[in-house]
Amino acid sequence: MVVMSSEEYAPPKYAQIVQTIRRKIADGTYPPGSLLPSETQLVREFGVSRPTVVRALQVLQLRGVIEREHGKGSFVKAAPPVTQEANTRPGRAVLDRVESDENGSVIDAGTVIADASAAKLLDVPEGSPVVRRRILFHDAERPADLVTLWCPANVAEGTQLALTEPLAVGIRQHLQAAKGLKLQHVVERLSARHPSADEARALEVPKSSAVLGVLASIFNGGGRPVLVVDLVLPGDLHELEDAYSL
Structure with a gap:
């Protein structure tokens, strides 16, 4: 042993x-x-x-x-x-993170064609243009988490989501300021898995290591999905904490 x-x-x-x-x-x-x-x-x-x-x-x-x-x-x-469970949810937390304050670097950003998975989550036809934004956050020593964001092109128009400069405010605040868009609720799915080859390279972890994947769909007040966030957390760096009333 x-x-x-x-x-x-x-x-x-x-x-x-x-x-x-x-x-x-x-x-x-x-x-x-x-x-x-x-x-x-x-x-x-x-x-x-x-x-x-x-x-x-x-x-x-x-x-x-x-x-x-x-x-x-x-x-x-x-x-x-001690009872505000929403504040500890990783999907919600991503929306309020400030890239420029948290040592976030934009790996790539721009318009791509939605594949079947992204199209289904965003409720748009497959092949539709969407904006994809990938940000790698570091702590003092190593990459800490990888965020990939998808947004319909018409929603992202007029925002800075397709630009490679780190945002100086959180995504939620930026969308409200730029588009008057209010995000209403989040549907979050968590899974423990191995990273893909791209994720392992970005996070500097072995492909055999464990990561926590958080896939969050974010909806506006009309119940339409306007953002999808894919958050990948190295298993040896993160644990999730929650608190809620019974």
């Missing part, structure tokens, strides 16, 4: 920051309403890169633990909720 060291089980650095800050909130080090240390202070405290700190803060924000105010900093919420 091979004995693994505790270091080999250590979570990624952004997750360690999340755990530490939540622990300090719980023990009163950071009481409700208090201002967390600045990003620069957290970079120095944890010895990590700024994108790693930003990612940790965004995770805390998505989980409803803190509020982030531009130009002011991050504040502990007065009553951190």
